[in-house]
Amino acid sequence: MPVSKAGTLFIVEHMNNERIRELKVEHITKRFPGVLASDDISLTVGEHEILALVGENGAGKTTLMNIIMGLYQPDEGHIYINGEEVNFKSPNDAFAYGIGMVHQQYMLVPNMTVLENITLGMKESWRTTKIDTAMVRTRIAEISRKYSLHVDPDAFVWQLSVGEQQRVELVKTLCLGAKFLILDEPTSALTPQETDELIRLLDNMSRELSIIFISHKLNEVKALSHKVSILRHGRVVFNGSTKDYSPKEIAALMTGHEVETTENTESPCEGAPALTIKNLCVRSDRGFLALDDFNLEVRQGEIVGLAGVSGNGQRELAEAINGLRKVESGSISFFGEEISNKTPHEVIGLGMGYIPEERNTEGIVPSMSIKENLILKDSEASRFSKAHILKEKEIEDYAQAARKDFDIRSPHINIAAGSLSGGNIQKVILAREISRNPKFLVCVYPIRGLDMGAAEFIHRQLLDLRKKGVGILLISEELEEIMNLSDRIAVIFKGRTQKVLMRDEANSSRLGILMAGVKEDE
Amino acid sequence: MDFIVNTLTLTVRFSAALLMASMGEMFNQKAGIFNLGCEGIMSMGAFLGMLIPFSIGGASAVPWYVNILGLLAATVCGALLGLLFGIIVITFRAPQGIAGIGMQMFGVGLAGTFFRSYIGGTQSITGINATAIPGLSRIPIIGEVFFTHNPVVYFAYLMVPVAWYVIYKTPWGLKVRAVGTHPRAADSLGINVTKVRYQSLAVGGAMAGFAGAFLTLCQAKMFNAGIINGRGFIAVALVYFGKWHPVKIFLGAVLFTFAQVFQTQIQIFVPQFQYYEFLTMLPYILVIVVLAFNRESNKLGPAALGKSFNREMRV
């Protein structure tokens, strides 16, 4: 077996003895082809300290943490623990020093049990021909008791909810002997209430542990951390003590300019119904009912925000509307026409626009050019082809115009769309959908992972469309985005409409309670 | 009666090759590698299994250890070819399907080239003979069906529980399952995804090589360039059929060998049946039918099957 006995002893030894009084990174630089992900970064975290690391997406937060964990090797710079230089070649070395990380996307193997997932990291339980499961069980029980984090070791990971999976991640990291926790956007998939609970838990833990906490939600940063460091374009632009700054000041430092939020300020409109969904039932990939008797109406010239923790049927709803998923029962009426179980082609033909969740795999064909992606839905339209022969000149002109109108930043339109940044990919998709003059638009997580500039651009485009009388269904997990843009807000929980609120009735705590599945009249 | 006993006996004996090959392929696929090159690796195994006893003893009987040496050579060569495949699909991250076809052509071609030059034409060897187990083999019917085989057959069957134990009960099996399902998670826990995948390719290749040698040493007792005749591909299909579980794969291997033996036995026992090509087709058609009616198994497979892993490339 490839596990060295020496390595095992090493881990145990460190776990028993050394405390991490100080973790220091100095002048860390990491290049990816063409990108400088970390640029001369220096940070220090002391014992029992909570450092918040903030920055926009792509600022290099995760890269830096992966370097500390030994997943990436820095091109330049050093890491010191208690003043002594360390050189982590693999996460095993980081574990040996008691550093553990909970990644943003949970690193749990879905078809294995909680116990097996933890065993995977606990190399001291590995024997040549068998696994010492008793040892793992004992350790899990210890950790669960100590931090009151209950997990069922024999449950399969795929059976667990997002919140439970996160608990497993925490238990796993602690079982591996972590005294220094790195948490990468731990609250991104939680409801506001679950988030509060986690923050309380982490606050308690900080009596025994040191924590680096990555987030871009500034109220959490404010609530939890002692120190804050802000990254922008791979560089540390600010270090300070959290209590001295307001969230607004931190936000300004994060983006490099004052943040202007795009808001829908107009009064709710009274257009005719555009999309009416009644008693809709749809199955998920795993076969259970992801939408169960779902009802919703969106009128023309109205933005309806659908709030909810992801995984409560949002994806299935968007796919069912667009003909991509089979409808079991119920109806979807689009301007009076029944569209459930029509093909995507037919739905598109009726004037449905769609900004899908996964822009790289569902929104564009990454290896095809921007130009080709812009005509994805319209290659047969008389504007772009005649007798099935493509009109290259027209397509070229159209693509040039779209690039200008939508501010798609690329050297030319023949470049592969997949090589663009996330914001520009989203602009390509938006350009395609808006230029088709849709009667309705389904938007799923339209600004996820985008920097604030691109997000603002996209939000303005959505509000313009609304003004033109287009109905928009905005599915998002960012409550702020939903509250800023929507005329009405519907909350989805376990495939049902929990409640529909007018914009001025909604606030984040009320939405949070609804998202957690609590009925208001209970 | 003879027909039935013969068919069953040969099914038990000949299942060994398909069994070994598909167990090997299971290790590959559990780790996330789809190795269509199995056919080519088996070809080389079959050739080496023949070459060593033939060059020492020709058609006459050779000491038992020479045959074992042939099996060993085939196993080692299989492991090496598995590693070669690893270079292409793990290190270079080439698409596994088409690379597998390349591997198949390479292996079959190489075995054919060496065969032509070292052995020349069709020659037979004595191979490993069946030995009846004293006592047990005298039980009527059951004795002949189960207890008249050579030790290699029993060894192959032993591989089923062994593979099950390795996959589900050992740390290495745990790692294999993790890198085949969620390589990023394994990586974040300090498991070397590349290394585990190479190891599983070596194990899978070794078993395929062994299976090839079994064909020449214990089954056909000769070699020709087409000896594998799609068994490598059937082995790959069996892994799907068996839903990546050793016991179900074992049942599949027996079922397919039965189909194969059944059709050859009909050709022998019913010589007046003229349209024997349709019988020969049977196992191949059966594979397609079985795959077509096993739709849900696509969803049960290792989630990262066929996908290369790159730590720095985020999806």
Next chain:
Amino acid sequence: MNNYKLWYKVSVITAAILIALVVGALIILAVGGSVFETYWIIISMPFKNMRSFCEVLTRMIPLMIIALGISVSSRSGINNIGAEGQMYMGVIASCAIALHCDGIPRIIAIPLCILFGAIAGAAYGFVPGFLKAKLEVSELLSTVMLNYAAAQFYLFCIRIPMLDPNEKTGTPMTARISSNATLTKFIKGASLHQGIILAAILVVLIYILLFKTTWGYKMRAAGASERAARYGGINVSRYLIISMMISGACAGMAGAVELMGVQGRAMEGITSGYGFSGIVVALFGALHPIGIIPAAFFFGILLYSQVNLQILTAVPPNLVSTLQGLIILIIVAVQMAINNPYSQERFRKRFFSRTIQDIRNTSDICAKGAKEA
């Protein structure tokens, strides 16, 4: 400044060719052949005289036709390993017609026979396409299995229902096809036949199909990203099946042309592995109709060398199929290596220097694929 990328590509390709040559040389040495003599025979013999050059061109015909079909299916996201079986079906169908063309004028008989070959191939290509699109059966496995089945069916046909009535030795083969259905040779005594015209026409047609029509556009979109194409309203399964039928039709036509231009009767081994070589040709030609022409020429040379190796050297002709497998492995690895930004970067670091400041300046327009989320 982007020079290093070009140099990188050149070095990767050079290295690949060297590896192929060295491995080939090792195999030749292992079977006791002379490396240079073997390579010299492979390269020089086709250019010795007109007749041998024509032999190469004759082998190019089925290679090109099959590879064109494979390029359509591969670009649509389905790997057709079944060209061998589709070719068998094409041979049988066109042979069934060609045997009875005696009273029919050539101008009708020849297209008719080719058409039947195409239909049979398309029908046989439909099966794996349908199985993949509707039942999610891996086309890699289903096409391979169908190859074995087709070979058996073909053998049955030429052994019993279509057996040459004058054949007394029991060799399974059909009678000679009608002279009206035979493709004419261009030069007396040389093998090159009219089939090359069909190959040329198909190059143009497939090029137009793939790059100038909405059908080709949709097929390529479906092949490049099945999911995005589906979200874009493209009926992916329909185009998957169509592309597989086009691919099968090409293989069927290749079978018909081989029958009508070269063999003159259906006998065992008529496909000579063209179905598999076609895969290599398509890959080597970068799945592009224009690239397939030189690729087919190169593999025509290789296939022709099988004949010469057998006559002139001790090297078994199986060497050629070994090399084909090796070339597939090398091509797929090289394609990945060429596009790998990390190795490009390492290459640049070693041979070209650039400061961090340069990277800062260019990092905004860089490839996102490599960037970390």
